[in-house]
Amino acid sequence: MKKHVLAIYILIFSSLSGFAFHTFKSSAGSTQTTAVQTETATFATGCFWCGEAKFSQLKGVLKVTPGYTGGLTENPSYEEVCTGTTGHAEAFSILYDPSLISYDELLEAFFLSHDPTQLNRQGNDVGTQYRSAIFYHNETQKQRAKYCIAQLREKKIYERNIVTEVTAFTKFYNAESYHQEYYKKHPNQGYCRYVIQPELEKFRKIFKKKLK
Structure with a gap:
């Protein structure tokens, strides 16, 4: 990373809040449970054990479920996904309360929780199943993710190109x-x-004001 992590904080919060996201409807990916309006986000940041451990710490995140998505194989097993032939990524589904944590904040956590410039790997975990990816559930999420990436590239926050899918x-x-x-x-x-x-310790330090 080229600049201090706080630069990403400033960039994401300022740029996302200034973008006219209200022009997009966000009904898809939402469910109603016991009078609490919830929404779903789906990310891939490498090993899903790590992603689940990190995002489960955030206030407003109700449940994080590790799984597989992005490929063509139906009902894949872990062993099949590990071959790199299914097209699936190790991912995690986040059920969250948008009144307590926004999708913008989840995007912030996404980019700060892994290296989005590593192609088909995270550290020593190598393969397409470990790719960096955002799987959007609606047009709002798509536009926010794309805009965020564009801003990170424009501001040259990372020395290498962002390869997040x-x-x-x-x-x-x-x-x-x-x-x-x-x-x-x-x-x-x-x-x-x-x-x-x-x-996880680094993640907790960065988001210490947003932990459960």
């Missing part, structure tokens, strides 16, 4: 049960302890 959400397949809340259940497992934990 922005594509329409189609179908999400929940990952196997043993992947759900993996970090929470196995904090001392090797990958969790030496890869996820340091990343």
Whole structure:
């Protein structure tokens, strides 16, 4: 990253708030549950264990579900996705309360939670299943994501080009049960302890005012 992380904070908040997003309707991707209006966001930031652990910390996020999306194979298994032949990415679906956290803030967390300039990888996790991606549920999410990326490129926040894929959400397949809340259940497992934990600690410091 070329500039301090606070530059991204300023850029995302100022640019997104100044964009006329109200011209787009955002009914798709929303559900009604017990009088609480909820919406869904779907991201891929590499290993979904890490994505789930990070976004679950944010106030207003009700549930994070690891899974697979973006490919053609129906009901893929983890082993199939790991071959890189299904077209699916390791992703996570976020159910959130927009009165407590906005899609803009989720986008901010998305870009600060991983390196969007790494093509088909995150660190030592390599393959198309580890690509950086935003799967939009409606026109509003699409426009916000594209505008945000355009602003990050224009301001040259990153030294390398952003390769984040922005594509329409189609179908999400929940990952196997043993992947759900993996970090929470196995904090001392090797990958969790030496890869996820340091990343999670950095994430908590950045978003300390927005944690549950």
